[in-house]
Amino acid sequence: MRRPWFLLSVAGTAALLGGQLAFTGSATAVAAPPAARPSAAPAYPADSLRALAAKTGLRIGTAVNADELGTNEKYTRITAEQFSSVTAENVMKWSEVEAVRGTYTWEKADQLVAFAKKNRQLVRGHTLLWHNQLPAWLSTDGYTTTLSDDEVKAVLKKHVFAQMRHFKGDIWQWDVVNEAFDDNGQPRQTIWYKAWGGTGYIADVFRWAHQADPKALLFYNDYNLEFTGPKSNAVYELVKTLKAQRVPIHGVGFQGHLSTQYGYPDLQNNLERFAALGQKVALTEVDVRTFTKPDAVNTPVNELASYAQESYWSRSLKACLAVRACISFTPWGFGDTYSWVPGWFDDPQEGAALIYDEQLEPKSQYFVLQQDLALAAGAPRR
């Protein structure tokens, strides 16, 4: 029985590093089942993130910028080689698919689905219902609309069925409801909340989505669930209630937009408690931003920042690896040039949040993930 080089090295490294390993004890590494040899002529390198993650069954994803895919050769190659799951960063959002009421535009999203099939990747659908990036005919701010409550209900139902049916069978996980709670754990008073007179829209949307594509895994997705607190607690209660009502919800997405200015969250604890409700969990939009220069938005002001970033990346990946219900780990893009962070967090400026630099060369953050995956021989297989 031949073992890949990294399993061999794990046994030695575990002895050297002892408690520093996520999955302690060299015994776990040695006892790991033989890794399946990649099938003939893999289209991606054996040391790619996707190949290394396949040993535990974890999918490594990325958000994809539709303008770069297919036009930027280097960007396209990395997307195919490194990742086993893709998420549309924008092109499946409502404002993109139905900018004009009643006229659907699926082309860009369809291209991503075709790319994924060609490259043996799974697709995360993002997102059916959100208060942002709505078409202007419906709402410009997510909280007000010129439509009546009944019209709002009708257009949401139509939207969910149209989108779920269009992609039926092509989507692994759907972010059905995105960011329905604020940071205090209060339901956002969106146009949906107002039309339904409460959070009842959430159960309806999950039921419709399941009816339209019964095989898709349906997720609630939000940020800051990584930290135990009012928001994470509110979503926990929501999931419990939905389960009690037999609503088809299958997973909870932890966006994972982290910043070195805050402490590292008790992520694993939160993954575990949602998993204990019978949910799949996933890291869906990970990035780790830090303070950067206003005129060089991806250059940290503190040259030690990358060490903190490496640590956050590593710990969040290990938290996911340690929880069997955690089925995918998705950075929100891979190249700093295309990250949403510098444009959204600019007072003070933050950036440098991803794992490839502005030239699309891997950063130390990439190598940390690669190493953690290579050392994850003892992680539960999912």
Ligand code: XIL
């Ligand atoms: C962001 C995209 O990355 C940007 O390109 C876009 O301008 C705004 O939205 N939470 C989400 C994602 O669920 O859809 C957001 O994506 C980032 C925050």
